[in-house]
Amino acid sequence: MFKSMINVYSEVEKLEKVLLHRPGEEIENLTPEYLKILLFDDIPYLSRAVEEHDKFAKALKENGIEVLYLEDLSAESIENENIKEKFINDVMEESYIKDDILKEKTIRYLEYMTPKQIILKIMAGIRYKEIGICEEYKDYPFIMHPMPNLYFTRDPFACIGSGVTINSMKTKTRKRETIFAKYIFSYHPILGGQNIPRWYNREDEYCIEGGDELILSEDVLAIGHSQRSDKEAILTIAKNIFEKGEKFKTILIFEIPKRRAFMHLDTVFTMVDYDKFVLHPNIEESIKVNTITYDYKNKQLIIKEDMDSIRKILSKHLKKDIKLIRCGGGDKVVASREQWNDGSNTLAIAPGKVITYERNYITNEILYKNNISVIPIPSSELSRGRGGPRCMSMPLRRKL
Structure with a gap:
């Protein structure tokens, strides 16, 4: 390659x-009240955004350009189990999750996924309900912020x-x-x-x-x-x-x-x-x-x-x-x-x-x-x- x-x-x-980077679930995790924090002015319609992005990639390929994807290269980089563990720990540290129990539950949630699933999930963001915690009384449903700007x-x-x-x-x-x-x-x-x-x-x-x-x-x-x-x-x-x-x-x-x-x-x-x-x-x-x-x-x-x-x-x-x-x-x-x-x-x-x-x-x-x-x-x-x-x-x- x-x-x-x-x-x-x-x-x-x-x-x-x-x-x-092909837009993914991180776009669906934008909400109006957090647009400013996540640096968006509006919420794109994911299905249409993906269609548009695929046409962008097609235009590149039709002109003889090799198109590689961030999500694929990232997943290939953490195939080794030790590197995968190190990556998850680094992500947790940079996600400002202070509660040890919450951190441990999130690590367990991620560690049994494939490398590609881990990458896509970290890009998309992780909600409390995904690790079995009720969101009813949470001001913000995400333990880990989505990364909607990644397609840039x-x-x-x-x-x-x-x-x-x-x-x-x-x-x-x-x-x-x-x-x-x-x-x-x-x-x-x-x-x-x-x-x-x-x-x-x-x-x-x-x-x-x-x-x-x-x-x-x-x-x-x-x-x-x-x-x-x-x-x-x-x-x-x-x-x-x-x-x-x-x-x-x-x-x-x-x-x-x-x-x-x-x-x-x-x-x-x-x-x-x-x-x-x-x-x-x-x-x-x-x-x-x-x-x-x-x-x-x-x-x-x-x-x-x-x-x-x-x-x-x-x-x-x-x-x-x-x-x-x-x-x-x-x-x-x-x-x-x-x-x-x-x-x-x-x-x-x-x-x-x-x-x-x-x-x-x-x-x-x-x-x-x-x-x-x-x-x-x-x-x-x-x-x-x-x-x-x-x-x-x-x-x-x-x-x-």
Whole structure:
């Protein structure tokens, strides 16, 4: 299945392998009173969401891309009984279950399941009634929170060059999501044995999420300092990448507004071709960029503010004339509406070829007029989670 290590040196080169998570029971475990805590604005209809997600996977496969699933890799990583026991104990510790009797009952409930059943159940969440405890007088029916954000596989870990960042998520709700990456890269029969470099670890102090990590070329990374990613984490990643001899020479820090509507860099800015980007026009003037390079002699980062426009900054670092394609064509109402439904969150599967949500038809038409081949997918339910095709995918390998 995996012939070689992680290889992602571009946002747009031919996609070869990608990681998805098919929405599951965790979506059914959303309730109105806990939507805010679980970072949702609405409850998707699971059956339709799965249909839409399967069409997404089909579009990828029809374009020669190998689709792997988080739930499968995670289950394969805990086949060994000792590792399975360790995984369950780690999950219990991170689920903040303090009562020893409750913890013991939950462990017993899980330990006789198959590895795949364990993974899916932990993703879905565990209710009191499942371990024989009456829920009548419980304010909240779950012992263990569901993980409804998991179908956005971009965020818990990110492949950069030949390595990965196993991310420290900003919200308590999403912290546990990265445990699957920890076990995959430690114990998976193939990935776990490849000694893949880790540019960041989930135990590190500051927060970073994959939606803020973009690979613009073999030489240039862009990382968003956003609502969900701390500048200190970006600096740690930069230091690790430079000191461990990865190819990248420059890291651009994009300062974006710290608001839910712009939660990650890729919700307002994605690459669609070597020389083209789609951008939410409402933030074009507010984005600030700092450039990080490395002084190898003195072993220190060099950080400078770049005062040019986004287009000029990108043109300078990518050494080509860059074109910005504005979401919604720059129309204030259209841009706001389509941005809310992730009009700027495109997934490039090859240079000039992207997957988008079909509901953003005006932005899609503008992309088409700019010689971008668009594969639109249905998203009436998937979009309720506030993430687009890039959010729902984690490239493991792109062709150089």
